[in-house]
Amino acid sequence: MITYFNDFANLCFDKYGDRVKYWITFNNPWSIAVEGYETGEHAPGLKLKGTGVYTAAHHLIKAHARVWHSYNKHWRSRQKGMIGISLTTEWGEPVDISSQKDIEAAERFMQFNFGWFANPLFNGDYPQIMKEYIGQKSVQQGLEKSRLPIFTSREMAFIKGTSDFLGVGHFTTRYITSRNFPSTQGPSYFTDRDLTELVDPKWPEPESKWLYSVPWGFRKLLNFVKTLYGNPMVLVTENGVSEKMHCAQLCDEWRIQYLKGYTNEMLKAIKDGVQIKGYTAWSLMDKFEWDEGFSERFGLYYVEFKSKHKPRYPKASVQFYKKIIKANGFPNVREVESWHRISTERCSTTNQLLAADPLTSHMEMVTEIVVPTVCTLCILISAVLLMILLRGKS
Numbered sequence: 001m002i003t004y005f006n007d008f009a010n011l012c013f014d015k016y017g018d019r020v021k022y023w024i025t026f027n028n029p030w031s032i033a034v035e036g037y038e039t040g041e042h043a044p045g046l047k048l049k050g051t052g053v054y055t056a057a058h059h060l061i062k063a064h065a066r067v068w069h070s071y072n073k074h075w076r077s078r079q080k081g082m083i084g085i086s087l088t089t090e091w092g093e094p095v096d097i098s099s100q101k102d103i104e105a106a107e108r109f110m111q112f113n114f115g116w117f118a119n120p121l122f123n124g125d126y127p128q129i130m131k132e133y134i135g136q137k138s139v140q141q142g143l144e145k146s147r148l149p150i151f152t153s154r155e156m157a158f159i160k161g162t163s164d165f166l167g168v169g170h171f172t173t174r175y176i177t178s179r180n181f182p183s184t185q186g187p188s189y190f191t192d193r194d195l196t197e198l199v200d201p202k203w204p205e206p207e208s209k210w211l212y213s214v215p216w217g218f219r220k221l222l223n224f225v226k227t228l229y230g231n232p233m234v235l236v237t238e239n240g241v242s243e244k245m246h247c248a249q250l251c252d253e254w255r256i257q258y259l260k261g262y263t264n265e266m267l268k269a270i271k272d273g274v275q276i277k278g279y280t281a282w283s284l285m286d287k288f289e290w291d292e293g294f295s296e297r298f299g300l301y302y303v304e305f306k307s308k309h310k311p312r313y314p315k316a317s318v319q320f321y322k323k324i325i326k327a328n329g330f331p332n333v334r335e336v337e338s339w340h341r342i343s344t345e346r347c348s349t350t351n352q353l354l355a356a357d358p359l360t361s362h363m364e365m366v367t368e369i370v371v372p373t374v375c376t377l378c379i380l381i382s383a384v385l386l387m388i389l390l391r392g393k394s
Contacts, residue, residue, distance in 0.1 A: 002063045009067040010074070017079040023071070024167055025064040027237070028088040029117055031290075033057040038189045041291055050187025051147050054134070058149040061120050061159060068162035085121065086167025086237040089114040091217030091224075092176040095198060101178040105195040108133070109176045110224065112193045122229040124160035125151055134192050140183035147187055165277070166225065169238035170262075172210065173217030174199065204254070208242040208296050213254075215261030222269035222276065233277050236266065240282035242289070242296040250302055251344055255317040263324060281321055285312055316344055 009025070026032065035042040037052035046052055068083045075081070092109030094102035111119070111127040119127045126148060135146040151159065175198040181191035203212040218239070225234060241258040243249055259281060270276050286299035294305050300321055302313040319342075323331045 001059060002066050005063045006066045006070055010070055013071060013075045013079070017075055017081060021079070021081040022165070022235070023081060023083045024086045024237070025067050025083065026060055027086045027167070028169060029057065029060045029085070030088060030113060032060065034189060050189060050192065053189045054148050057116060061117060062155065064121070065159040065162040068164075069158070082164035084163050084165040084167050084235070085117065086169055086235075087114055087117050088169030088171075088238060089221070090171070091173040091214075091221040092197075093173060093217065093220070095175045095177040099178075102176065105178040105193075106176040108193050109174070109195055109197070112189075114221075114224075115228070118166065118225075118229055120151065120156075120159050121163045122160070122232070124156040133194065137183050137187070137192055141187060163232065165233040165235055166229065167235050167237040168222070168225065169282070170218055170221055170236070171239065171241070171282075172212045173214035204257075211241060213241065213258050213261065215258075215265045218262050219265040219269045219272070222266065222274045223272055226269075226272070226274045231273065231275050233275050235278040235280075236276065237280055238282040239279070240298050242298045250313060250315045252315045252317050255300075255315065256320045256340075259317065259320065259324070260330075264330070267329060314346075316340070316346075 009023075012020075012023075031042060033053050033056040036044055037046045037048050037056045038050075040047040048055075064085055071081070071083050089110070090113070092106040092113070094106040096102045108129055111129050115127040116130060119125065125131075131146070131148060134148040138146045138148075177196050177198065178194065179196045180194055181188075185191055199212055200214075203214055205212050222234065225232070239259075239262055241255050243252065243254075263279070266276060266279060281300065283298045283300070285301035286294070286297040286303040286305070288294060289296040289298065297303075300315055300318045302315055304311050304313070320340075323335065
């Protein structure tokens with residue numbers, strides 16, 4: 001698979017490298033490994049607990065490094081581009097900041113989530129805490145060697161330094177406390193970490209069950225990246241909030257507040273010295289969301305998926321995001337009040353139109369399905385009658 005992926009990447013460099021200057025090999029490899037090979041929630045749907053997850057991640061990391069070297073050797077001098085990876089993670093905050101166990105548990109959370117992929121690319125090997133915990137539990141489970149694969153010294157040298165920038169995806173935060181899982185429970189990525197994830201019931205919660213708005217965690221994550229990995233160039237590739245509802249909600253005040261809080265914390269991180277070179281709100285428009293399909297809407301633009309032509313409608317957050325981009329920060333208060341009033345009026349009107357969506361969809365169904373079907377049946381019946389008449393005459 002590493003060879004196949006490298007072939008695919010080189011094809012992309014050949015066809016698009018004259019225009020594309022920032023390449024991301026993998027987006028959110030944590031989800032690929034954990035939800036694809038541990039829980040089986042995502043493709044390929046395997047539940048190889050405590051084993052497949054680490055093997056998949058091992059090959060993802062080596063595939064990334066292989067592609068980086070290919071670009072560096074054959075394409076960089078001509079195309080002047082950059083190769084990176086995008087890692088998505090929550091921030092892990094100790095439940096009790098005075099408890100050494102909770103502090104260590106929060107560190108394990110970050111290393112098992114983020115450091116798992118970042119540490120090999122920037123330092124050449126897996127985080128020490130991962131090697132220790134997985135190794136100890138493997139021995140306790142009667143295995144001869146750790147379930148975490150090992151990089152050879154040659155592989156370490158090959159992998160280290162293979163990220164020209166670091167993509168960071170971030171949506172929410174978890175409180176972390178220590179918890180000892182007995183090795184008799186069997187191998188598992190989640191029990192290997194010896195910790196429990198918690199949320200504060202006071203945190204603002206949208207309808208997507210996992211996504212709480214906790215802006216201060218974003219700044220802490222960005223400073224974590226700066227401290228541990230030598231302050232690399234950071235591109236924030238995903239940051240946003242969803243809604244999970246049947247009807248359109250274009251007056252997305254909660255999304256405006258979310259983006260305001262998180263971009264503000266990002267600006268603080270820039271003042272802290274974090275080398276942030278780009279930010280992308282997730283996402284431009286509603287799209288297909290993993291195993292949730294079209295039920296979770298992250299878009300700044302609402303997409304009417306049921307309609308044949310998939311019309312798009314701007315949510316109130318569109319104008320807010322436009323103003324942030326234009327001001328390269330936050331616009332003045334009067335300007336904000338003005339566009340907020342106008343955008344709310346507009347989206348309220350559009351909401352009313354979309355409320356009639358069932359009727360519109362019904363009419364489209366009549367136009368696109370019923371009418372053609374009836375016409376086709378009429379033609380067939382006419383043909384049959386004509387054949388009967390012709391036979392009668394003969």
